Amino acid sequence: MRQKVTTICLHWKPGPKTRLEDFHPLAYLSLMAVREILTVPNPMLKEVSKPVDKVDEELRSLMDDMLDSMYAADGIGLAAIQIGVPKRVIVMDLDWGKGERNPRYFVNPVLSDPSENTLPYEEGCLSVPTYFDEVERPDRIQIDYLDYDGKPKTEIAEGMFAVCIQHEMDHLEGVLFIDHLSRLKRQRAVQKVKKLVKQREQDDAA
Numbered sequence: 627m628r629q630k631v632t633t634i635c636l637h638w639k640p641g642p643k644t645r646l647e648d649f650h651p652l653a654y655l656s657l658m659a660v661r662e663i664l665t666v667p668n669p670m671l672k673e674v675s676k677p678v679d680k681v682d683e684e685l686r687s688l689m690d691d692m693l694d695s696m697y698a699a700d701g702i703g704l705a706a707i708q709i710g711v712p713k714r715v716i717v718m719d720l721d722w723g724k725g726e727r728n729p730r731y732f733v734n735p736v737l738s739d740p741s742e743n744t745l746p747y748e749e750g751c752l753s754v755p756t757y758f759d760e761v762e763r764p765d766r767i768q769i770d771y772l773d774y775d776g777k778p779k780t781e782i783a784e785g786m787f788a789v790c791i792q793h794e795m796d797h798l799e800g801v802l803f804i805d806h807l808s809r810l811k812r813q814r815a816v817q818k819v820k821k822l823v824k825q826r827e828q829d830d831a832a
């Protein structure tokens with residue numbers, strides 16, 4: 627079941643160069659749309675997402691919802707298909723959890739020129755909650771994309787940025803990080819998530 631939950635929440639905190647009294651008393655209140663994140667073995671997670679035609683207000687609203695959903699789930703990245711929308715859109719905030727927000731948006735991203743050097747990293751996924759395992763990926767890669775305003779951008783991703791963007795790009799192709807693991811590990815991960823989801827449903831019903 628997919629649902630859109632709209633919540634009024636505390637969305638803003640004063641930074642070092644801002645004072646609360648500089649703002650309207652209600653400026654910290656904003657509408658937030660947190661959508662349900664699909665988990666394995668939902669077949670939608672296997673879908674290949676379609677390119678976006680135009681970066682317009684509707685797409686920006688989707689990206690806002692994705693970011694809210696990602697923050698609410700304590701993630702650092704999210705692909706649109708994880709909330710059931712098969713579009714080539716990714717949001718990310720690698721500073722989330724460090725007390726500041728630096729949201730980033732990637733529309734129709736294309737990866738190229740991966741480094742020969744690869745590094746292992748213990749990955750997690752909001753669609754495979756509570757399961758973590760090592761995946762080896764190139765440690766440097768180029769990314770071409772459209773930003774929140776539809777402007778074309780090119781960047782070189784390294785470190786955690788490289789890990790996360792490759793993980794999210796996999797989602798756009800219907801691939802999960804557990805698909806890089808052995809069949810046994812993948813089956814164990816799916817069973818673990820099924821058990822967790824069942825337990826959560828029972829807790830919610832109680």
Ligand code: K1U
Nearest residue numbers: 700701702703704749750751752753790793
């Ligand atoms: O795609 C997703 O489900 C988001 C995923 C991104 C990701 C994390 C770690 C390695 C690769 C890709 C998550 O955010 S899972 C949550 C998580 O593992 C995490 C959260 C905060 C800091 C670090 C990791």
Ligand code: ZN
Nearest residue numbers: 750751752753
């Ligand atoms: Zn993921």
